[in-house]
Amino acid sequence: MDALSDRPDPIEDHPRVSLAIPVYNEEEVLPELLARTRKVLDETPGGPHEIVFADDGSRDGTPELLAAAARQDPRIVVVRLSRNFGHQAAITAALDHASGDVVLVMDGDLQDPPEALPRFLDRHRQGFDVVYARRVGRREAWWLRAAYRLFYRLIAALADLRLPLDSGDFALLSRPVVDALRAAPEKNRYLRGLRTWVGFRQTGIEVPRAARAAGRSKYSLNKLLRLAFDGIFAFSVVPLRIATWLGFGAILVSSAYAAYALVARFFLDRSPQGFTALITAIVFLSGVQLVFLGVLGEYVGRIYREVKQRPHYVVERRLRNAGDPSSGSSRRRRDAG
Numbered sequence: 112m113d114a115l116s117d118r119p120d121p122i123e124d125h126p127r128v129s130l131a132i133p134v135y136n137e138e139e140v141l142p143e144l145l146a147r148t149r150k151v152l153d154e155t156p157g158g159p160h161e162i163v164f165a166d167d168g169s170r171d172g173t174p175e176l177l178a179a180a181a182r183q184d185p186r187i188v189v190v191r192l193s194r195n196f197g198h199q200a201a202i203t204a205a206l207d208h209a210s211g212d213v214v215l216v217m218d219g220d221l222q223d224p225p226e227a228l229p230r231f232l233d234r235h236r237q238g239f240d241v242v243y244a245r246r247v248g249r250r251e252a253w254w255l256r257a258a259y260r261l262f263y264r265l266i267a268a269l270a271d272l273r274l275p276l277d278s279g280d281f282a283l284l285s286r287p288v289v290d291a292l293r294a295a296p297e298k299n300r301y302l303r304g305l306r307t308w309v310g311f312r313q314t315g316i317e318v319p320r321a322a323r324a325a326g327r328s329k330y331s332l333n334k335l336l337r338l339a340f341d342g343i344f345a346f347s348v349v350p351l352r353i354a355t356w357l358g359f360g361a362i363l364v365s366s367a368y369a370a371y372a373l374v375a376r377f378f379l380d381r382s383p384q385g386f387t388a389l390i391t392a393i394v395f396l397s398g399v400q401l402v403f404l405g406v407l408g409e410y411v412g413r414i415y416r417e418v419k420q421r422p423h424y425v426v427e428r429r430l431r432n433a434g435d436p437s438s439g440s441s442r443r444r445r446d447a448g
């Protein structure tokens with residue numbers, strides 16, 4: 112396991128850690144989140160460490176709370192996006208602004224416990240570039256847990272990559288991995304898939320998935336489905352192939368039936384009949400065609416979004432300790448990711 116423990120690089124023992132945290136309307140959780148993450152960093156040797164918050168266009172008290180925290184603590188960096196771009200874009204923004212030797216991506220609702228950082232670092236020290244959390248002990252409703260299980264297994268079966276089961280975005284990434292992720296320009300970002308795609312040495316550790324500390328989930332069913340579709344369509348062309356096989360199947364069945372109809376007409380002197388069967392077959396096959404038109408549409412829509420080359424997100428402003436003259440609320444910076 113410690114094949115790389117003879118690495119000459121001295122900073123690897125105590126790497127500078129960036130926590131990358133997307134937040135969207137998390138005013139209820141923020142005080143506890145700030146307290147716990149800052150405490151964890153206090154106890155982590157080495158440094159200077161930092162906490163990069165990507166504020167995904169929050170409309171509650173989140174921006175003010177983050178600004179106040181950034182004024183107080185020079186380790187806190189706040190990247191405010193110009194509107195709500197979604198979880199994956201917000202993580203991308205946080206990764207783009209993180210400067211550490213390793214980056215721990217975690218949710219802002221404390222479902223990913225920051226206290227697990229030392230365990231991630233231990234594995235990193237053993238030579239792993241990606242240490243992802245395998246979720247055990249989920250606390251969501253049973254039907255949501257069942258849906259997650261089904262989804263992770265479906266995507267593992269469909270995808271061209273070996274995506275690890277039951278792992279979310281909670282992961283420690285080394286600098287080379289972060290740079291590789293940032294170099295991947297694709298717009299429909301399914302980061303846990305991209306993370307697998309980049310390669311390097313990867314391993315999982317079991318981290319209990321806590322319940323959300325406060326507030327409500329910011330993922331609507333709609334957003335959750337979109338993420339699931341991104342996962343499947345960005346990493347698999349199997350849905351397209353299914354259409355081909357279904358088409359062959361339909362041709363085979365209809366040819367067999369045509370052969371039977373000829374035999375029945377000329378040798379058995381019977382004409383096949385059945386209006387209902389005809390309607391059912393036509394409507395069924397039209398349905399199948401429409402579904403696969405939709406599947407095709409998913410891919411075409413994604414191509415459309417890719418060729419437009421829009422940035423993943425737009426930054427409204429970036430805050431770091433008011434004492435730092437190169438940034439801060441007095442000087443609004445507008446750039447695109």
Ligand code: UDP
Pocket residue numbers: 133134135136137167195196197198201217218219220222323327328329330
């Ligand atoms: N989040 C975000 N933008 C969004 C939705 C969510 O930045 O459009 C953040 C949210 O603040 C949280 C994390 O992403 O820190 C995970 O979201 P949430 O906990 O609501 O999702 P769930 O855990 O319910 O799937």
Ligand code: MG
Pocket residue numbers: 218220222323328
């Ligand atoms: Mg959550």
